[in-house]
Amino acid sequence: MKGIVFTEFLELVGRNYGVEMMDFIIEASDLPSGGAYTAVGSYDHGEMITLVQNLSTATRVPVPELLRAYGQHLFARFSVRYPRFFDGITSCFEFLDRIEGHIHVEVRKLYPDAELPSIDIDWRTEDRIELFYSSTRPFAAFAEGLMRGAIAHFGEAIEVRQLDAAADGTFIRFELTRS
Template sequence: MKGVVFTEFLEMVENRFGLETLDQIITQARLDNDGAYTSVGTYEHQELVKLVAALSGTTGVAAPDLIKAFGEHLFERFALGYPQLFQGVTSAFDFLRCIEHYIHVEVRKLYPDAELPSFAYEDHGPDSLVMIYQSRRPFADLAEGLILGCVAHYGEPIDVRREDLESGANNRSRFTLVRRRP
């Protein structure tokens, strides 16, 4: 997993829970590198799992809720850090539809060794989008947070429903997004 994910997670923890909590979870997680991450480095995803578990234990907030909140935070950080990916995109559906064939292509240009999840899409008209998430990593909660962050970024009235399809070596979830009409 790319280091930018770790550095952004640590920044979110510090901003929302304070430096003392950040130091505490790094110690509790017993990381090989003592929480020293670079944005361009590559790290095992289990380290993020350890950090989230420690944060959950410290704050009492459920791990899935923390990961979703992190996804929302991460989306806004990506919007600020990579504005070129948002040029000409005017809606959440348009952005989400281009993840697999544009966003991930651009991410691989920046980080050739990035191991990204994949998305398959089903269109059910202009007000509905189904996204099938698949990854060897158990981060459907992160994907959900990123999707929610995208919806919030574009300020659209879209309901997001998640159905987990498979877990383990091949994690799959279906996200159904429906635009509410006034």
């Protein structure tokens, strides 16, 4: 995983739970990287899993809830850090339509070694969209958080319904409906 995912996570932990908690989960995690991340570096996704699990244990907040909250946070940060990915896009559905064919293409140009998940649109109408997230990593709840971050970013009233999911968090199917 790209280091920006780690640096932003630790920033969120520090802001929401304090620097002491951030230090605690890094020390408790016994990470190969030692918890020293750079935004452009690449790190094993297992380190993120360990960090989130240790934060969950310390805060008693379930892992999926932490991952969803982090996904929402990260989407907001991406909109600030990478404004060109949002140029000309006026809705959440329009943004979701562009992930595979445009945004992931651009991300691969910036980070050729990035291992990105797949976001496939199964069908779409003016007011409904069904999408399928799949990855080799167990971050379906994180993907849901990113999607909810997109909804918040575009200020839309959209209901999110989970249709199907793998117990291991490697895939999930959503239906989004404008209300």
